[in-house]
Amino acid sequence: MNENIKTASYDALxxxxxxxxxxxxxxxxxxxxxxxxxxxxxxxxxxxxxLSKVFPSLDCAACITTPKVSEISRHPLITIxxxxxxxxxxxxxxGAFKANLVKKPRFVIVxxxxxxxxxxxxxxxxxxxQYQMGLVGRKAxxxxxxxxxxxxxxxxxxxxxxxxxxERACPTKCIDFTQEPxxxxxxxxxxxxxxxxxxxxxxxxxxxxxxRFKNVVTSMQMERLLAPTRPFPTILRPGDGKMPDKLAxxxxxxxxxxxxxxxxxxxxxxxxxxxxxxxxxxxxPMADVTIYYINIRSFGKGFEEFYEQAKGMGIxxxxxxxxxxxxxxxxxxxxxxxxxxxxIVKESEHDMxxxxxxxxxxxEASGLFQKKELTLDLYKFVDQPDILVSPSLTSxxxxxxxxxxxxxxxxPDSILSxxxxxxxxxxxxxxxQ
Amino acid sequence: xxxEIEKGKTxxxxxxxxxxxxxxxxxxxxxxxxxxxxxxALKEEDxxxxxxxxxxALPHHETLYYLxxxxxxxxxxxxxxxxxxxxxxxxxxx
Ligand SMILES: Cc1cc2nc3c(=O)[nH]c(=O)nc-3n(C[C@H](O)[C@H](O)[C@H](O)COP(=O)(O)OP(=O)(O)OC[C@H]3O[C@@H](n4cnc5c(N)ncnc54)[C@H](O)[C@@H]3O)c2cc1C
Ligand code: SF4
Ligand code: SF4
Numbered sequence: 001m002n003e004n005i006k007t008a009s010y011d012a013l014x015x016x017x018x019x020x021x022x023x024x025x026x027x028x029x030x031x032x033x034x035x036x037x038x039x040x041x042x043x044x045x046x047x048x049x050x051l052s053k054v055f056p057s058l059d060c061a062a063c064i065t066t067p068k069v070s071e072i073s074r075h076p077l078i079t080i081x082x083x084x085x086x087x088x089x090x091x092x093x094x095g096a097f098k099a100n101l102v103k104k105p106r107f108v109i110v111x112x113x114x115x116x117x118x119x120x121x122x123x124x125x126x127x128x129x130q131y132q133m134g135l136v137g138r139k140a141x142x143x144x145x146x147x148x149x150x151x152x153x154x155x156x157x158x159x160x161x162x163x164x165x166x167e168r169a170c171p172t173k174c175i176d177f178t179q180e181p182x183x184x185x186x187x188x189x190x191x192x193x194x195x196x197x198x199x200x201x202x203x204x205x206x207x208x209x210x211x212r213f214k215n216v217v218t219s220m221q222m223e224r225l226l227a228p229t230r231p232f233p234t235i236l237r238p239g240d241g242k243m244p245d246k247l248a249x250x251x252x253x254x255x256x257x258x259x260x261x262x263x264x265x266x267x268x269x270x271x272x273x274x275x276x277x278x279x280x281x282x283x284x285p286m287a288d289v290t291i292y293y294i295n296i297r298s299f300g301k302g303f304e305e306f307y308e309q310a311k312g313m314g315i316x317x318x319x320x321x322x323x324x325x326x327x328x329x330x331x332x333x334x335x336x337x338x339x340x341x342x343x344i345v346k347e348s349e350h351d352m353x354x355x356x357x358x359x360x361x362x363x364e365a366s367g368l369f370q371k372k373e374l375t376l377d378l379y380k381f382v383d384q385p386d387i388l389v390s391p392s393l394t395s396x397x398x399x400x401x402x403x404x405x406x407x408x409x410x411x412p413d414s415i416l417s418x419x420x421x422x423x424x425x426x427x428x429x430x431x432x433q
Numbered sequence: 434x435x436x437e438i439e440k441g442k443t444x445x446x447x448x449x450x451x452x453x454x455x456x457x458x459x460x461x462x463x464x465x466x467x468x469x470x471x472x473x474a475l476k477e478e479d480x481x482x483x484x485x486x487x488x489x490a491l492p493h494h495e496t497l498y499y500l501x502x503x504x505x506x507x508x509x510x511x512x513x514x515x516x517x518x519x520x521x522x523x524x525x526x527x
Contacts, residue, residue, distance in 0.1 A: 121506075121507075124461060124464075124465065125457070125460070125461055125464070126464045126468075126502055126506075127460065135498070135501070136498065136501045136502050136505055137464075137498070137499075137501075137502030137505065137506075138505075139506075157451075158454075158457075159457055159460075160453070160457070161453050161457060161458065161461055162444050162447060162448050162451065162453055163444075164442075164444035164445075167441055167442065167443065167444055168441075170441065173440045173441035175441075175443065176438075176440075176443050177443040177444045177446060177447035178438055178443050178446050178447070214493075214494040231501060231505070232501050232504075233504060233510075233511045234511070234521075236497070236521075238494055238497060238498070239493060239494050239497070240482055240483065240493040240494065240497060240520075241481075241482040241493070241497045241500075241520060241521065242519050242520055243514075243518065243519060243520075243521075286518075331493075
């Protein structure tokens with residue numbers, strides 16, 4: 001074996017540090033198992049850590065995520081690798097697994113960084129901030145976001161000019177441009193896949209104008225605009241900085257639409273749109289918000305009441321199918337739609353449009369396993385061969401699935417799914433020991 | 434690496450191995466120029482996105498993007514709202 005490859009052993013490998021992976025890791029560790037949590041991003045927390053508030057309770061997302069993330073990162077039995085990728089996982093003859101992974105260089109010594117942000121201030125480069133969905137810039141030396149875990153800097157080497165200003169500014173001398181990728185070969189007994197979901201890219205529906213019309217945004221961009229750590233000082237439309245007062249939501253963008261290859265319901269878009277509409281009414285009391293929907297699916301606990309509450313607040317609901325969106329010279333958007341109840345085509349003008357983009361499968365995990373295939377379902381989520389009895393089982397014995405890696409679901413269901421996956425994994429570990 | 438690494442001065446080691454792409458240099462030049470343009474214009478008076486966009490000959494959405502970045506980096510702050518309650522003006526952060 002290459003002697004540069006580092007080795008270690010854990011009871012469980014959790015792939016993906018979103019709420020599902022984090023919760024799974026905590027449950028396993030609280031039961032005395034040693035866990036390696038591997039996250040490909042610079043921070044754990046997944047999509048949830050970037051949300052504004054959560055339906056239907058309207059609790060602040062950061063207030064729930066921050067203590068959870070800190071519990072995960074401080075747990076003595078959990079080791080977290082961020083900015084890391086699994087290369088392959090092979091099952092050995094004894095039934096245990098060997099995982100090869102690579103920890104990418106962050107170019108910052110994590111233990112020594114105080115998060116003072118002096119490197120950010122010194123860095124001359126500005127590129128679109130991926131954690132603010134491209135609405136604002138960030139530096140090449142940067143802390144991903146204020147509640148990131150770990151809250152330490154990283155160097156975006158692809159956009160770095162190698163000017164050295166960050167290094168000169170750093171009081172602890174923790175920036176280290178000599179860092180190289182580190183390879184690991186890890187022994188584990190069980191694997192939990194919690195790789196989450198991808199968002200539908202509305203560029204794929206050109207008639208909605210996303211990308212061309214700057215006042216058409218995605219729901220994830222609106223989450224950021226509504227969050228306390230938002231990209232703008234207040235809610236403004238990205239086309240020209242106008243404070244919007246007539247907003248529209250287009251539900252089912254990229255969901256229940258076989259023409260874009262995703263015939264299924266994303267299960268969360270109705271509710272997160274109703275949530276955002278309520279938050280907008282709070283932030284912009286004079287605003288008029290209209291939700292264009294095909295059906296409202298308010299199936300969860302408290303969801304129907306949440307929908308009724310939105311109607312009571314004056315949010316308009318139109319059962320309408322959007323044909324096309326065009327832009328007028330004022331930068332306003334004209335929505336041409338079929339009013340489903342009346343059966344006629346109508347037009348209406350709005351000054352900002354939010355596309356409620358759907359959940360797509362993240363298929364990355366399927367390529368990781370060698371010798372035995374990790375089967376995907378019809379819609380390319382991780383297959384659950386025994387969904388009614390043991391929903392976290394996969395096609396490989398000893399490999400379990402948690403959260404949206406298995407299909408669209410909201411946060412409470414992702415946490416429940418993590419509970420199921422961790423108890424199945426604990427049962428498995430107890431059986432094989 | 435054989436030689437002792439000088440902590441706090443490590444960029445020189447990477448400079449020997451890695452070339453910075455011309456696109457990165459171009460983006461930096463563009464940002465520096467727009468940043469100077471916005472800050473010079475705001476030194477004279479408070480301006481709206483529309484006014485700044487005309488002065489800099491930049492599309493409105495780009496002006497907004499750069500201005501919001503300069504707010505984030507601590508150079509600019511939000512000013513007054515116009516009489517129609519539609520657009521803010523922006524000013525230098527003192
Ligand atoms: C706009 C919007 C608003 C929402 N609002 C709400 C709400 O109000 N209430 C609610 O209950 N739900 C809401 N949701 C849904 C919520 O975001 C999801 O239910 C939740 O994030 C699912 O968590 P997860 O851990 O399964 O997936 P994710 O959050 O996607 O986390 C997966 C993690 O795995 C990592 N990963 C992926 N692939 C790999 C790999 N190969 N190796 C290592 N790591 C990997 C990712 O980087 C990520 O950190 C909203 C979603 C959206 C899009
Ligand atoms: S070396 Fe790179 S990251 Fe550091 S200040 Fe210069 S451009 Fe920014
Ligand atoms: S890398 Fe240095 S300058 Fe940057 S946040 Fe960390 S300690 Fe501060």
